[in-house]
Amino acid sequence: MTLLVDSFQRRVTYLRLSVTDRCDLRCVYCMNEDMQFLPRQAVLSLEELARIARVFVSLGVKKIRLTGGEPLVRQNLSWLVRELAALPGLQELAMTSNGMRLAAVANELRDAGLNRLNISVDSLRPERFRAITRVGELDRVLAGLAAARAAGFSRIKLNSVILRGRNDDEVGDLVAFAAEQGCDISFIEEMPLGVISEHDRAGAFVPSDEILSRLQQRFSLVPSTESTSGPSRYHRLAGGDTRVGFISPHSHNFCASCNRVRVTVEGRLLLCLGNEHSLDLRHLMREERLDDEALRAAIVQAMNLKPERHQFDLQEAPQIVRFMNMTGG
Numbered sequence: 001m002t003l004l005v006d007s008f009q010r011r012v013t014y015l016r017l018s019v020t021d022r023c024d025l026r027c028v029y030c031m032n033e034d035m036q037f038l039p040r041q042a043v044l045s046l047e048e049l050a051r052i053a054r055v056f057v058s059l060g061v062k063k064i065r066l067t068g069g070e071p072l073v074r075q076n077l078s079w080l081v082r083e084l085a086a087l088p089g090l091q092e093l094a095m096t097s098n099g100m101r102l103a104a105v106a107n108e109l110r111d112a113g114l115n116r117l118n119i120s121v122d123s124l125r126p127e128r129f130r131a132i133t134r135v136g137e138l139d140r141v142l143a144g145l146a147a148a149r150a151a152g153f154s155r156i157k158l159n160s161v162i163l164r165g166r167n168d169d170e171v172g173d174l175v176a177f178a179a180e181q182g183c184d185i186s187f188i189e190e191m192p193l194g195v196i197s198e199h200d201r202a203g204a205f206v207p208s209d210e211i212l213s214r215l216q217q218r219f220s221l222v223p224s225t226e227s228t229s230g231p232s233r234y235h236r237l238a239g240g241d242t243r244v245g246f247i248s249p250h251s252h253n254f255c256a257s258c259n260r261v262r263v264t265v266e267g268r269l270l271l272c273l274g275n276e277h278s279l280d281l282r283h284l285m286r287e288e289r290l291d292d293e294a295l296r297a298a299i300v301q302a303m304n305l306k307p308e309r310h311q312f313d314l315q316e317a318p319q320i321v322r323f324m325n326m327t328g329g
C-alpha cells in the first residue's frame with residue numbers, strides 16, 4: 001500500500017533514480033556535443049542514493065529504475081544494485097542503459113540483483129548509430145545485449161527514439177531484430193527537454209501512429225490491453241511474444257495514469273518529466289540533516305506538487321531547460 005498519493009488521486013509506486021548526469025555518448029536529441037557535467041560535490045553519493053531508495057520503498061514504492069546519464073559510467077554501481085535489491089518490499093529493480101559498457105558487467109549486475117534491463121538502440125546500421133549518438137559504437141552495444149542475454153536477463157526491452165530522416169525507415173528492421181533476439185521494443189517520441197543547437201526537434205518529429213502504420217505493412221500486430229503501468233501502449237507481434245510499445249508524450253498523453261516520480265543525481269525530486277515542480281532532497285539530507293522519518297514526511301507532502309500533466313510543444317522554445325541526462329530519462 002503506497003503512502004504516496006497525489007492531489008489527483010494517482011498512486012506513486014515507481015521511482016526513476018538517476019545515478020549520474022554523465023554519459024559516454026552524446027545522442028543528438030538528448031544533449032549537446034559540448035557538455036558541462038556536475039561537479040562531484042553536487043552529485044549524491046552512492047550511500048545517499050541508497051538512502052533515498054530505502055525511504056521511497058518504505059513509502060510503498062515497488063519498482064525502481066536506475067538511469068542517468070549513463071548508469072554504467074558510475075563507479076561501483078553494483079554496490080548500489082546490491083543494496084537496493086535487498087530492500088524488503090521492492091518488487092522490481094531495473095536499469096536503462098545505452099549498452100556500451102554492458103558486456104563487462106552484465107553478469108555482475110545480474111548477480112547483484114538487477115532484474116530488468118532496457119537498452120537504447122536507435123539504429124542497427126553502424127554509421128547511422130554513430131551519427132545519432134555522435135560517438136557510439138554499435139558493435140559494443142550489440143555485445144552488451146548478447147552478454148546481458150547470456151547473463152540471464154529475460155525480456156530485455158530495446159528503446160528507440162525515432163527521428164525523421166535519420167532512422168524512421170528502420171522501424172521494421174528494429175522490430176525484426178527485437179523478435180530475433182527475444183526482446184521487446186518501444187518506440188519513443190522525442191521530448192523537448194533543453195535546447196540543442198544543431199538538432200531541429202520539430203522537423204525530426206515522427207508521431208507514433210505513423211510508425212505503427214509503417215509496421216503494419218510488414219507485420220501482423222495485435223493491440224494488447226496489457227499495461228506495465230507505464231506510458232507505453234503495447235501491441236504484440238502475431239505468432240510470437242515480442243511486444244512493441246509506443247511511448248507517445250505528444251500524440252497520446254499518458255499523464256492520467258502516471259505512477260512515477262524521478263530523483264535527479266543532484267537529489268532533486270521531480271514530480272513530472274515536463275514540469276519543474278521539485279523538492280530538494282539533497283538540501284534536506286545534507287543541510288537540514290533530516291532523519292528518515294522527517295524525510296518521509298517531506299516526500300509525502302511533495303506529492304501535492306505533482307501537476308496534472310505535461311505540456312510539450314515542439315514549435316515553441318522548450319519550457320524545460322534541463323536536458324534528458326539531467327532529468328533521469
Ligand code: SAM
Binds near residue numbers: 069118119193
Ligand atoms: N543513457 C541511458 C540510455 O540512453 O538508455 C539511460 C538514460 S537516457 C536519458 C534514457 C532514455 O531516454 C533513452 O532511451 C533515450 O533514448 C531517451 N531520451 C533521451 N533524450 C530524449 C528526448 N529528448 N526525448 C525522448 N527520449 C529521450
Ligand code: SF4
Binds near residue numbers: 023027030070324325
Ligand atoms: Fe547518453 Fe542516454 Fe542521453 Fe544518449 S540518451 S546521450 S546514451 S544519457
